[in-house]
Amino acid sequence: MKSSPPPLPPFLTMLLFIFLFLFPTIITSISPPLPPTSSPSSPSTSTLDPNQLKALQSLNIPTSKDPCIQPSFHNVTLCDSSKPFSHLISLTLSNCLTYTSLSYNALKSLSTLQSFHLLNCPIAPIHFPPQLTSSLISFTCISSLHKISGVWLSRLANLTDLTVSNVPIKASGPYVFLAHMKKLKTLTISNANLTGFLPKYIHSNLTQIDFSSNKLKGNIPSSITMLDSLENLNLSSNGFKGEIPSSLGDLISLKNISLASNSFSGSIPDSLSAIPGLVHMDLSSNQLNGTIPKFLSEMKNLKYLNLANNNLHGVVPFNLSFIKKLTMFKVVGNSNLCYNHSVLSSKLKLEIAPCDKYGKPMSPPPAKNSFADDISDSDYSGDDDDDSIHKREQHHGPNKFVLGVAIALSSIVFLIVFLILCSKCCR
Ligand SMILES: *[C@@H]1O[C@H](CO)[C@@H](O)[C@H](O)[C@H]1NC(C)=O
Ligand SMILES: *[C@@H]1O[C@H](CO)[C@@H](O)[C@H](O)[C@H]1NC(C)=O
Ligand SMILES: *[C@@H]1O[C@H](CO)[C@@H](O)[C@H](O)[C@H]1NC(C)=O
Ligand SMILES: *[C@@H]1O[C@H](CO)[C@@H](O)[C@H](O)[C@H]1NC(C)=O
Ligand SMILES: *[C@@H]1O[C@H](CO)[C@@H](O)[C@H](O)[C@H]1NC(C)=O
Ligand SMILES: *[C@@H]1O[C@H](CO)[C@@H](O)[C@H](O)[C@H]1NC(C)=O
Ligand SMILES: *[C@@H]1O[C@H](CO)[C@@H](O)[C@H](O)[C@H]1NC(C)=O
Ligand SMILES: *[C@@H]1O[C@H](CO)[C@@H](O)[C@H](O)[C@H]1NC(C)=O
Ligand SMILES: *[C@@H]1O[C@H](CO)[C@@H](O)[C@H](O)[C@H]1NC(C)=O
Numbered sequence: 001m002k003s004s005p006p007p008l009p010p011f012l013t014m015l016l017f018i019f020l021f022l023f024p025t026i027i028t029s030i031s032p033p034l035p036p037t038s039s040p041s042s043p044s045t046s047t048l049d050p051n052q053l054k055a056l057q058s059l060n061i062p063t064s065k066d067p068c069i070q071p072s073f074h075n076v077t078l079c080d081s082s083k084p085f086s087h088l089i090s091l092t093l094s095n096c097l098t099y100t101s102l103s104y105n106a107l108k109s110l111s112t113l114q115s116f117h118l119l120n121c122p123i124a125p126i127h128f129p130p131q132l133t134s135s136l137i138s139f140t141c142i143s144s145l146h147k148i149s150g151v152w153l154s155r156l157a158n159l160t161d162l163t164v165s166n167v168p169i170k171a172s173g174p175y176v177f178l179a180h181m182k183k184l185k186t187l188t189i190s191n192a193n194l195t196g197f198l199p200k201y202i203h204s205n206l207t208q209i210d211f212s213s214n215k216l217k218g219n220i221p222s223s224i225t226m227l228d229s230l231e232n233l234n235l236s237s238n239g240f241k242g243e244i245p246s247s248l249g250d251l252i253s254l255k256n257i258s259l260a261s262n263s264f265s266g267s268i269p270d271s272l273s274a275i276p277g278l279v280h281m282d283l284s285s286n287q288l289n290g291t292i293p294k295f296l297s298e299m300k301n302l303k304y305l306n307l308a309n310n311n312l313h314g315v316v317p318f319n320l321s322f323i324k325k326l327t328m329f330k331v332v333g334n335s336n337l338c339y340n341h342s343v344l345s346s347k348l349k350l351e352i353a354p355c356d357k358y359g360k361p362m363s364p365p366p367a368k369n370s371f372a373d374d375i376s377d378s379d380y381s382g383d384d385d386d387d388s389i390h391k392r393e394q395h396h397g398p399n400k401f402v403l404g405v406a407i408a409l410s411s412i413v414f415l416i417v418f419l420i421l422c423s424k425c426c427r
Contacts, residue, residue, distance in 0.1 A: 049085040055106040059093065080112070087112040096121035096144075107132055118144035125152075134158055137183075141167055148192075150176035157181060163188040174211070175199035189214065190234075199223055210234040212258070217241070225250050236260040236282065244288075246271040258282040260306065268293055268307075280304040284330065287311055292331070297322040309333035315340050315359045316350070323348065336361060 048056075048068050056063050061076055068079035068086050078090035091113055093100070100123050111131035117140040125145050128136075138161040141148065148164060150171025156162070157180045165188060171177065173196025174189065186208040194211070197218040206227050212234045219242030224233070230251050241263040248257075249271025260282045267290030268283065278299055284306040291314035292307060303326055313336035323329050323344070331337055331350055338355035339348075346354065353361035 047085065048079060049087055049109075051109040052088050052112075055109045056088075058103065058106050059100060060097065078115075089113060090115040090117075092117040092119065093121050093144075094119035096123055098122060102126045104129065111135055114138065116140070118142070120144060122146060128155070137161070139163070141165075143167065150174075153177040154180045158183060160185045162186070164192055165190040166192070168193045172196050173199070174216070175201075178202060187211075197221075202227065205229050207253070208232040211238065213237040215239060219243070220245050220248070222247060227251065229253050232256045234258045235262065238262055240264060242266075244269055244283075248272060249274040251275060254278055255301075256280040259286065261285040263287055265289065267291075270295065272296075273299070275299075277301050282306040283310070284308040285310075289313070291315075292317055292337070302326065304328045306330045307334070311335075312337050314338075315355050316344065316352070319343055320345070320348075338362070 047053075047066050048063075053063055053067075056067060056077070061067070062073055065073065067073070067077040067088075070078070072078065074092075074094075076092050077088055079086040080089050088110060089112060091110065094117075096118075100121065102123060104127055107126065108129045108131070111129055112135060113132060114135060115138040116132075116136055117138075119140070119142050121144040123145065125147065133155045135158070136156055137158055139156055139159055140161075140163040142163065143166040145167055147168045147170060150169060150173075153162075153164075153169070153171075154177040156177075159181050160183050162181070162184060163186075169189065169192040171194065174194060175196070178184070178187075178199050179201075182203050184204045184206055187206060188208070188210040190210055191213040194214040194216060196216060198211075198216065198221050200221055200223055202223045204227075207229050208231060209224070209227075210232065213236070215238065216235070217239040219240060220235070222245070224230075225245055225247035228251065231253050232255065233251070234256070236258040237260070239262065240259070243266035244259065244264055246269040248269060252275060254275050255277050256279060258280070261284070264283070264286040265288065268288060270293060272278070272281075273293070273295035279301050281296075281302065281304065285308065288307075288310040289312065292312055294317040296302065296305065297318050305326055306328065308330040310333070312331070312334040316331060316337065316339045320343070331352055334352065338353050338359070338361040339350055341354040344350070353363075356362050
């Protein structure tokens with residue numbers, strides 16, 4: 001007996017097994033380190049044009065390191081590769097000191113810029129030299145320059161990308177500058193107190209229009225519905241009214257649309273079913289009436305549907321599998337809308353009443369129904385019911401899962417210990 005090694009005490013054997021079982025789990029739960037973000041540092045032999053270097057210094061941009069070596073300090077600068085001196089093609093000024101001044105001479109020497117971005121730079125409005133005006137193809141002004149005039153913007157006629165946000169624009173309407181920008185592709189004028197109507201003519205291949213949070217009014221003109229490259233249309237939080245034109249269905253490239261928080265009336269046009277790639281549709285907070293069209297549930301890519309706060313009526317025409325597929329679905333605030341409680345569970349928390357047998361909302365608000373529980377899918381009952389559906393992903397009852405794993409593991413460990421003890425005894 002002395003020669004053979006003493007058998008491990010059962011307690012230790014068990015610990016060993018538990019460790020062996022849990023070890024892979026521990027390893028995988030430690031997230032792998034991020035791959036090093038090695039940036040290809042182009043060994044640029046050329047340095048920046050001395051005049052442009054001086055201009056950068058006048059803007060308090062550090063130049064001790066060559067501003068043309070990428071990535072530059074906070075991505076402030078980007079250069080071309082011309083010889084013997086390279087030239088700036090992109091400049092981003094952010095969080096400027098209030099006394100920073102963009103002198104006309106500095107801007108004049110920066111006239112090779114194609115992109116110019118001002119982020120949180122509340123400096124005095126600037127006068128662009130004509131060379132800069134014609135070279136710029138991308139201009140961003142967010143919370144900068146105090147205010148902008150439409151006429152000033154209209155000179156930037158070669159722009160393909162324009163973003164103005166959190167800066168008031170003084171113009172009698174967007175046509176003042178849009179009429180001149182014939183190459184524009186993306187347009188964001190947001191929270192700029194822009195007044196007037198949408199232009200009757202938009203001459204361009206726009207893929208994005210964001211006019212959210214302004215003071216625009218009138219209806220959606222055909223100039224908008226003719227933009228067949230348009231992917232993103234955001235007209236939310238303005239004073240638009242009238243019916244949603246059925247020609248909106250001509251926007252065959254559309255992915256995201258928000259007409260939220262306006263005064264649109266009439267019904268949701270059937271023509272929208274012709275837009276194959278629609279992902280995001282927000283028509284909330286308008287005065288839309290009629291019923292919710294059934295075709296919406298046949299839109300394969302739809303993920304976000306907000307119809308809240310309108311005057312829609314009738315029965316919600318969707319089944320549970322469609323609603324579960326969406327990451328966001330809202331119909332609250334339509335007092336004449338109801339759901340069929342033999343199709344949809346009260347656990348969805350749609351915040352509308354169930355229907356009576358005539359398809360009208362039951363007059364007393366939804367009571368705690370016991371029959372609703374039988375209908376819901378097994379995987380939809382349980383932890384989710386205290387939450388609106390767009391938060392569903394985060395709730396996957398960890399308690400049940402952990403308990404199951406623990407039980408499975410301990411039974412396996414016991415089985416193995418038992419087998420080992422058995423084999424020892426029977427030897
Ligand atoms: C600079 O730009 C690169 C590529 O666009 C980006 O990955 C990086 O995070 C940016 N760095 C900073 C400091 O903004
Ligand atoms: C736009 O750029 C072209 C050259 O790319 C230039 O000839 C033209 O003058 C510019 N237009 C304006 C209005 O600056
Ligand atoms: C827009 O106008 C309102 C007052 O009418 C003002 O409070 C708000 O600051 C303005 N917004 C901008 C971005 O200037
Ligand atoms: C729109 O794009 C097409 C092809 O991409 C091009 O031929 C046409 O000139 C563009 N139109 C405008 C106004 O830029
Ligand atoms: C559409 O909106 C989603 C957010 O809901 C956004 O992630 C996506 O980039 C947008 N798509 C386009 C084409 O703008
Ligand atoms: C529209 O703009 C608003 C305000 O800027 C924003 O909250 C919303 O996500 C945008 N919607 C789409 C579909 O782009
Ligand atoms: C819906 O609204 C339109 C426009 O406001 C109105 O003409 C129509 O009568 C309304 N229909 C219903 C069913 O309320
Ligand atoms: C739910 O509705 C969709 C679209 O109308 C349909 O394709 C699907 O078969 C329905 N599912 C069930 C379980 O009825
Ligand atoms: C609710 O759904 C059931 C089963 O699909 C159907 O028989 C009934 O007519 C519907 N009720 C209403 C009010 O639509």
